[in-house]
Amino acid sequence: MSALQPPAAAGPVPFLSRLHEWVATVDHKKLGTMYIVCGIIYLIVAGLEATMMRWQLAWSGMEVLTPAEFNRLFTMHGTTMVFFVGMPILLGSANYLVPLMIGARDLAFPRLNAFSFWLFFFGSLLLYFSYFGGQGLYGMGSAPDVGWFAYAPLTERTFSRGHSTDYWILGIFVAGIGSTATAVNFIATILGMRCRGMSLMKMPLLAWIMLVDCVLILVALPPLAAAQILLLFDRQLGAHFFDTQAGGSALLWQNLFWFFGHPEVYILILPGFAFVTEIIPVFSRKVIFGYPLMVAATVAIGFISVGVWVHHMFVVGLSPMLNAIFMGSTMLVGVPTGIKMFNWVATMIGGRIRFDTPMLYATGFLCQFLLGGLTGIFLATVPFDWQVSDSYFVVGHFHYVLFGGLVFAIFAAVYYWFPKVSGRMMNETLGKWQFWLLVIGFNITFGAMHVSGFLGMPRRVYTYHADRGWDFWNLLTSLGVIVQILGFSLFALNLVHSLFRGRKAGDDPWDAWTLEWSTTSPPPPHNFDEDPIVHSRRPLWDLKHPDDPDWKYE
Amino acid sequence: MFDPVGVPAETILDITWLLIGICGAIGVVMFCLIGFAIVRCRRPEGDDREPPQVYGSNPIELAWTVVPLMIVFVLFMVSARGIFELERTSPSEGATELTVTGHRWWWEFDYGDLGIVTAGELHVPIDEGGVADLYLTLKSADVAHSFWVPQLGPKMDVIPDRVNHLWLQANRPGTFVGQCAEYCGNQHANMLITVVVEPREDFEAWVRNQQQDAAADTTVAAGKRLFLRTACINCHTVRGTVANGTFAPDLTHLMSRSTIGSGAIANTPENLREWVWDPQNIKPGCDMPSMKLSRSEVDLVCAYLETLR
């Protein structure tokens, strides 16, 4: 074995060597870290974009931004948050955690993994390059200004001159190929690389959820790629797919986009479920309640989510029957999601909960995701949706799901796994301050949005008149942003501080039960010195409680 | 709050209350459970014992699968009835029928048989103690828009390769404002709709006025000449003159409308001058360019436009 050990480093490694090591790496932990770092950088970028928009909308008739600038900002904010914040953070954390949790050495195809990362990376650069190259020869627009769902025919050459929309297409297309390849990689890894004894029903739930997530990526992203190719052919080769003057259809784009778009929001939120499903039991000191039902609920969400896309199109004038069918399927998603909520809460009840920062965020997730889920039931109800669809109510709703839900789950995950990744603990005091600032700021901002939407304020407007009665609610929304910025700043401070000054973590600071805590922090390049063998869903519980092991009860 | 003035909007508000009731109850139950866990299930300080491990319970899990299914079923039945009630494919008796065409970034209202074409502002008659029904046929001239006047009922998308219908209703006179709700480009925010619900005699007076050709006031002949000589007429129509463009709002009765630029700004003489001087200052990105007229020419043209009542 000693021949495989790298020679002890003499003195500091030169910067270029370290850079080369990261750029050329195929290690799932390094790639995962790079995904997450990129995701956090884009989170800051997209957050600043949102801040600019909220400045403009803080009061009626503000002139901070021109309409064109505003329209670019919300397009870039949405596109970035979905494709270049949500996706990399979920793929990155899966990259880091899945092999460790299933006791594998790496992913099934490490080089493909690296390739996927660089596709994502350059895809994101391509999108942002539109700020420089989008003008084309027309001197028109820089960044895309068509909204993140880019409804045709607004994206046709007639209405979107210059190249900004082409950058939007290509950036997401390239990154999408990367995500699809990663999904292939994870499915192969989870199905083929589990350690001895880990049958499918003994996998950590995170691995299960990621498996379902990747199957969704596999069936949802290629249709988007195909739709984008049709659009690209329209723009560059003069095809007529979405050219309504030549028999093309605006509705086909909406169908194709949402056939991707709705599974996509489940693709984003499922990893959030995965994080809290791992975190809540550890801090409640109790095994997850109803593991088989959790698996079944995850699979059910996966199946139902590909059959609900029309609920984004209730206002396009479909037949009542079609509307009713998709209302039914949409409400049905509430059932498996509700099961998950109940199981999480049932895990907490009867436990002995430690409210360390990760658990604080997980609890915040439960409360805010619950609210987002309930307004989701509101929106699934067609007549209600007819009123508030495309209004700020919808904006408020999906931010409750994706910010109050997903981002809080991500923070829970960061605080929980940071010790494993860096070997150091994050600061608890700063973490708790950040939590409360974010909870307050978040609920002010997005709670108020529900009201302004209900009062008739459509989304994506760059300004509004004073006589509409929306000023107060918009001001509230914008003020909440300031509180959130404070929270995010504390997070940045905490991250940097803990990386260099944090308390040493040890291998297993949370007294947890899954395999990643059995190796060192940070884990060695080969992950485990010995191939792990498991007998139950909580291998470390079995080790710590030989008198009362899990395998007796499963 | 949102103040419905007709059956469609009231139906929606009723469903909203139902939703608030059901979802509120679910929310209260869940928050109580979470709150109970937070308050009562904390680990006592310095007590490191592990709690009893509960792996699951089939009856309990069955219960919280079946109960939500039943709630979903009830909600589905109630809301499905709402869908079939509100989505109409033919006008009710006595409804005002008109064709709405969405343009970037203004609304065109065509009253069909009445021979009226107007922009941004539509008028509907209401009888004493009656209701004003409105049956719209929605079309788009370019990209997707959405017609939404919250107080009168649901919204409906306006899509270029589709013809949609929408039933709205008001049960009292008044002015109701709405706007485009589907992002349609640069000036999406300034694509407002004003619905004026007025007593039948007022409406009939309005119709009679709108049906006439443009007023021919000789005192503003210079302004009219300038207007007709400038590129204005390529896009705008003024009935009774050679101006017959159809890309932009019909100006025949411009001064009967309360706003300029589809709600961008109130229709006052000063605003009109500013608008003609350079619309890009008021509605940046809109299709109307500054005609590069001098201030005195703008005054002449606006003096003419002000006679178009």
Place this chain on the structure above:
Amino acid sequence: MTTAPAALAPPEALPQDGIVNGKIGIACMIISEIAFFGTLIAAYLFYIGRDINGPYPQDVLDVSIAPLKVLFNSIFLLISSVWIWLAIRSMRRGRMGAFVFWWALTVLCGAEFLVGTGFEWYGMIVDDGVWMGTNLFGSCFYTLVGFHAFHVTMGLLVLTLVLVLALLGHVTPRNVEKVDLVSWYWHFVDGIWIIVFFVVYIFGNMPVS
């Protein structure tokens, strides 16, 4: 089971020789490709009969069995699935000569399909004047058939690579499972063509009533 952990039988290990991963990987890739083609096919079906100007499919698509026409080419493509199956079977039995023969035949048949498609396109573009921008039929036809031809081209490149490696003696019966994965992809390309053919040349080509 209530015995102590030490008495637990050591669980079975998954066969981690990489080929299982490869099989899952290729299967997943094919699923994503099906989702991709499914979308293009859905778009094609959606646009059938929505053209507002000709030439219509009925005017330009020739479904006779004449050489280098589509039916003729399709037979070559579909039968190549049989050849590649025979090639893999020979390899499993260790007969590398037969493998090379059948594999080369597969490549030739695939190449014939591409050449035939080229002639068909040439005729349509030059003689009939149908291209992407002509009408919806042109947009849909070149996109769907073009993406299929692109996949055939990719497959041919990989097949040729394997052929060259085999001729150089770098492919041995030990590699059969890996080479088999290439044939999975080829079967997929052939299988999707049956659907594309049915949609484009039969269903989309029905006489207008």
